[in-house]
Amino acid sequence: MISQILMIVTLVSIWLSLIMELIVISSATLFWLKKSQEATIVKKLKRYPLITIVVPAHNEEIVISQTVRAILNLNYPADKIELLLFADNCQDDTYQIMQQVKNLPEYQTRKIQLIRRQGTGGKAGVLNDALKLAHGEYLGIYDADAIPEKNALYFLVAKVLEDPARQIAAFGRNKTRNARQNFLTKYINQEIVVTQRIQHVGLWNLFKIGRIPGTNFIINRQFVEKIGGWQNGALTEDTDISFKIMQSGKLIALAYNSEAFQQEPESLKSYYYQRKRWAKGNYEVVISNFKHLFDLSNWRVKLETFYYVCTFFWFNAAIILSDFIFLANVVFLLISTFIPGIVLPFTFSDSNIYIAQLLLFNWMIMILLYLLQISLAMATQFGQMTSEQIWLALASYFTYTQLFIAVSVAAVTSVTIDKLFHRQGNNWVKTKRFNN
Amino acid sequence: MDLTSTFFTIALIITEIFVVITLILFICYLIILFRVNKNFGKVKK
Numbered sequence: 001m002i003s004q005i006l007m008i009v010t011l012v013s014i015w016l017s018l019i020m021e022l023i024v025i026s027s028a029t030l031f032w033l034k035k036s037q038e039a040t041i042v043k044k045l046k047r048y049p050l051i052t053i054v055v056p057a058h059n060e061e062i063v064i065s066q067t068v069r070a071i072l073n074l075n076y077p078a079d080k081i082e083l084l085l086f087a088d089n090c091q092d093d094t095y096q097i098m099q100q101v102k103n104l105p106e107y108q109t110r111k112i113q114l115i116r117r118q119g120t121g122g123k124a125g126v127l128n129d130a131l132k133l134a135h136g137e138y139l140g141i142y143d144a145d146a147i148p149e150k151n152a153l154y155f156l157v158a159k160v161l162e163d164p165a166r167q168i169a170a171f172g173r174n175k176t177r178n179a180r181q182n183f184l185t186k187y188i189n190q191e192i193v194v195t196q197r198i199q200h201v202g203l204w205n206l207f208k209i210g211r212i213p214g215t216n217f218i219i220n221r222q223f224v225e226k227i228g229g230w231q232n233g234a235l236t237e238d239t240d241i242s243f244k245i246m247q248s249g250k251l252i253a254l255a256y257n258s259e260a261f262q263q264e265p266e267s268l269k270s271y272y273y274q275r276k277r278w279a280k281g282n283y284e285v286v287i288s289n290f291k292h293l294f295d296l297s298n299w300r301v302k303l304e305t306f307y308y309v310c311t312f313f314w315f316n317a318a319i320i321l322s323d324f325i326f327l328a329n330v331v332f333l334l335i336s337t338f339i340p341g342i343v344l345p346f347t348f349s350d351s352n353i354y355i356a357q358l359l360l361f362n363w364m365i366m367i368l369l370y371l372l373q374i375s376l377a378m379a380t381q382f383g384q385m386t387s388e389q390i391w392l393a394l395a396s397y398f399t400y401t402q403l404f405i406a407v408s409v410a411a412v413t414s415v416t417i418d419k420l421f422h423r424q425g426n427n428w429v430k431t432k433r434f435n436n
Numbered sequence: 437m438d439l440t441s442t443f444f445t446i447a448l449i450i451t452e453i454f455v456v457i458t459l460i461l462f463i464c465y466l467i468i469l470f471r472v473n474k475n476f477g478k479v480k481k
């Protein structure tokens with residue numbers, strides 16, 4: 001009886017995640033069927049609002065020069081861009097390099113302000129300081145390693161201007177600029193492309209739900225002031241502010257063709273610390289927003305909270321349990337070669353063999369959907385859908401995705417210890433940059 | 437018909453629905469992939 005209940009719970013878990021995936025992929029597919037026929041048009045905007053672009057940089061001497069130049073060369077009227085460059089608690093030459101770029105003859109007429117900052121609060125702290133200095137109607141945020149494509153800002157502004165009263169912010173996407181560096185960056189590239197081309201697109205197309213990313217987005221300055229700015233010291237200040245925007249009933253619009261190029265971690269250690277920070281930040285946001293599942297909050301907040309709760313708690317727990325069952329059976333199988341007669345702890349009997357077969361079949365659909373969403377996401381990027389990507393996707397299902405389980409277990413443990421012992425665990429571990 | 441077989445029948449129908457949707461999505465993916473569109477990925481001014 002217990003085994004049957006367990007199997008039914010397992011099957012329902014798989015179904016729920018399958019339903020969620022199918023809804024999002026279907027929505028994204030409809031979007032791309034339509035958009036793949038349309039040309040991208042860059043025409044003159046009705047108006048060009050002043051944009052204050054903020055670049056928080058903490059020891060970013062390797063990448064800062066390229067980013068600042070790319071921002072200053074954006075296809076947007078030069079007099080409508082105010083640039084705030086923050087050298088935040090830097091021990092390297094970030095500030096000096098910013099100064100060098102500012103002093104270049106071609107940028108003499110540009111509104112550029114350099115700020116050497118020694119305060120606390122991490123990136124959110126920098127953004128709050130920028131809020132006090134900014135004059136722009138919108139704030140544009142670019143991380144120090146995010147090189148915007150020439151029309152990136154144009155597409156963001158064009159998107160918010162479609163409905164400025166409701167679309168309070170717009171976000172683009174970040175392409176991996178070191179995607180071909182090694183296996184890890186290839187996997188990360190696939191993950192990011194799927195997140196942006198399937199998850200973001202699917203959710204926006206169907207529910208008008210958007211998520212503020214860490215970089216390449218604009219947001220109405222007055223609105224940010226009204227909600228009290230960014231949460232100082234938050235590990236994922238972007239998720240936090242996304243929930244606040246949705247709570248207010250406003251929209252975070254997707255400007256799907258606004259692109260920036262960002263560096264991703266090239267070593268496992270760097271990946272681990274970055275993802276652990278993200279996972280911890282997201283867990284904290286989910287925990288603090290959990291109450292909204294049961295109150296009179298905006299339906300988008302409820303849907304997002306439900307999505308995060310399922311992904312971060314339910315499905316993660318299910319995967320960990322399934323890995324545990326698999327490993328336990330493997331261990332018992334090894335022992336049985338030395339001590340005959342030992343029975344495997346988790347097996348199916350004759351009574352539930354049909355449900356077992358069904359489970360296996362549903363799992364296969366899950367893998368197929370996983371491959372399909374990667375293939376679909378890659379197909380939306382000109383020239384990226386190659387046979388190598390399919391083999392990579394298949395390999396990543398059994399390798400790269402399992403890495404995240406280790407990260408999420410570490411993050412849950414860390415959050416739990418923080419809560420139990422009132423530990424200040426929000427140490428911002430900076431993502432390591434690579435000179436390539 | 438006992439509870440287990442009822443559940444199995446329902447589960448089978450749900451699984452079949454998933455298979456059909458996945459197949460439709462696969463066809464759509466092929467359309468997107470093979471759609472010869474010279475505008476795709478280009479910017480017009």
